[in-house]
Amino acid sequence: MRILLLVCFLAGAGTGRAWAEPTLYEQLGGHDGLWRIVDRALTLYFTDPRLHDDFDNINRDWLQPRFFAYFCKVADGPCVYKGRSMAASHKGLHIDQARFNAVVEDLQRAMDDNFVPFRMQNRLLARLAPMERAIVTR
Amino acid sequence: MALVLNTLCWTVCGSALAQGSGRLLATSGISDVEGAGGGGLVPWAVVTGYGTDDQIGANLHATIAGEPDFLLTSLGAGIGFYDRIELSYAHEWLDTGHAGARLGLGQGYQFHLDVAGAKLKLFGDAVYDQDTLLPQISIGTEFKAADRHAVLDAIGAKSPDGVDFYAAATKLFLSESLLLDATLRFTKANQFGLLGFGGDRSDSYQPEFEASAALLLSRRLAVGAEVRTKPDNLGFAREGPAFDAFVAYFIDKHVSATLAFLALGPVARQGDQNGVYFSVQSGF
Numbered sequence: 001m002r003i004l005l006l007v008c009f010l011a012g013a014g015t016g017r018a019w020a021e022p023t024l025y026e027q028l029g030g031h032d033g034l035w036r037i038v039d040r041a042l043t044l045y046f047t048d049p050r051l052h053d054d055f056d057n058i059n060r061d062w063l064q065p066r067f068f069a070y071f072c073k074v075a076d077g078p079c080v081y082k083g084r085s086m087a088a089s090h091k092g093l094h095i096d097q098a099r100f101n102a103v104v105e106d107l108q109r110a111m112d113d114n115f116v117p118f119r120m121q122n123r124l125l126a127r128l129a130p131m132e133r134a135i136v137t138r
Numbered sequence: 139m140a141l142v143l144n145t146l147c148w149t150v151c152g153s154a155l156a157q158g159s160g161r162l163l164a165t166s167g168i169s170d171v172e173g174a175g176g177g178g179l180v181p182w183a184v185v186t187g188y189g190t191d192d193q194i195g196a197n198l199h200a201t202i203a204g205e206p207d208f209l210l211t212s213l214g215a216g217i218g219f220y221d222r223i224e225l226s227y228a229h230e231w232l233d234t235g236h237a238g239a240r241l242g243l244g245q246g247y248q249f250h251l252d253v254a255g256a257k258l259k260l261f262g263d264a265v266y267d268q269d270t271l272l273p274q275i276s277i278g279t280e281f282k283a284a285d286r287h288a289v290l291d292a293i294g295a296k297s298p299d300g301v302d303f304y305a306a307a308t309k310l311f312l313s314e315s316l317l318l319d320a321t322l323r324f325t326k327a328n329q330f331g332l333l334g335f336g337g338d339r340s341d342s343y344q345p346e347f348e349a350s351a352a353l354l355l356s357r358r359l360a361v362g363a364e365v366r367t368k369p370d371n372l373g374f375a376r377e378g379p380a381f382d383a384f385v386a387y388f389i390d391k392h393v394s395a396t397l398a399f400l401a402l403g404p405v406a407r408q409g410d411q412n413g414v415y416f417s418v419q420s421g422f
Contacts, residue, residue, distance in 0.1 A: 096160070096190065096191075096192055097160055097161070097190035097191055097192070097221075098158050098160025098190050098192075098193065099160075101160055101161060101162050101190070102160075104162060105162065105163075108357065118315070118354070118355070118356050118357070119315050122312045122313060122314075122315045122354070123312075123313045125268075125312055126268040126311075126312035126313035127268070127313075129265065129266045129267075129268040129269075129312060130266060130267065130268055130269040132263075132266040133266065138192065
């Protein structure tokens with residue numbers, strides 16, 4: 001029995017997977033957890049008067065899977081983002097810092113609504129924050 | 139009620155100025171005792187208020203520090219232009235209470251200090267640049283003028299006026315929910331300038347080190363500590379570094395309150411001054 005446990009331990013250590021820290025994607029609740037966050041965030045974006053001009057002409061059914069795939073990839077999830085780069089997809093939209101931050105605030109609220117702890121929220125936001133340089137062009 | 143009126147006022151004022159408080163909650167920091175955007179004792183590289191790079195922001199502060207032998211009060215205002223330039227003003231009162239009588243100045247004798255500050259953000263962004271260790275860097279200057287020239291002269295201060303120069307590096311380590319600042323100041327000030335500038339022991343600019351660390355517990359709540367070394371120019375009374383440990387609460391983008399334990403070190407031969415700091419701030 002002890003030997004069996006030892007073998008299991010070594011096998012686990014060998015793959016390096018069984019003992020690894022879960023990815024941020026997994027900590028955010030995997031596919032279902034992240035989908036709920038993205039779904040709530042987009043609901044807020046499409047109803048936020050500060051963002052009316054930005055989301056008014058966008059088809060949510062088109063945007064949501066792309067939005068999810070991007071976040072999933074950023075959070076080290078098993079997703080491939082095939083969309084355009086952040087710079088390319090926001091080019092010419094004249095997004096200013098205030099609207100970028102409104103998107104951040106709505107995302108924070110979406111994570112609050114899904115009971116994501118504050119420090120975990122910040123770990124996701126830290127990976128998204130450098131997008132500001134690509135998205136804000138005004 | 140006052141808070142509601144205040145918030146309403148700033149919302150109306152902000153709208154009238156077409157300013158939207160576009161930055162994220164708490165990223166303004168607070169205003170230090172000298173009026174600069176930062177912590178309570180230390181100016182940071184951030185520009186005061188919540189204005190983005192195409193908005194104007196502002197912040198008012200009312201600060202009181204009750205120490206065993208002194209009462210320090212500071213009122214002031216700062217304006218941030220386009221998240222690039224900050225102009226600030228503060229007036230400080232140092233009430234000596236019973237210590238005034240012991241020092242032969244008279245019960246409740248007061249020293250005053252006017253501080254006009256300017257800060258320029260050079261490069262880096264403390265919040266957005268999360269993919270690099272590079273901090274936000276700003277340089278600043280503070281023009282200070284003390285009153286009570288005869289007393290300052292008698293205790294050995296070389297001038298009632300002085301100019302401080304500083305460089306500040308501020309970085310939010312968002313994945314750790316931690317903000318760090320390091321500031322290097324060149325100054326001749328005795329007790330921030332309240333006791334004049336330069337002295338019998340030294341009358342040259344000295345590099346002084348200041349630092350803040352703040353742990354974010356929520357979007358509204360931060361706890362942290364600060365240190366600020368000071369020159370020791372006067373043979374009349376030794377001076378040492380100041381420390382604080384604070385709790386800051388941001389009610390919204392218009393109102394914040396900070397409570398701290400503040401140790402100023404020895405002041406005017408009255409021994410170590412360990413007391414309580416409280417500041418209410420308001421802006422957009």
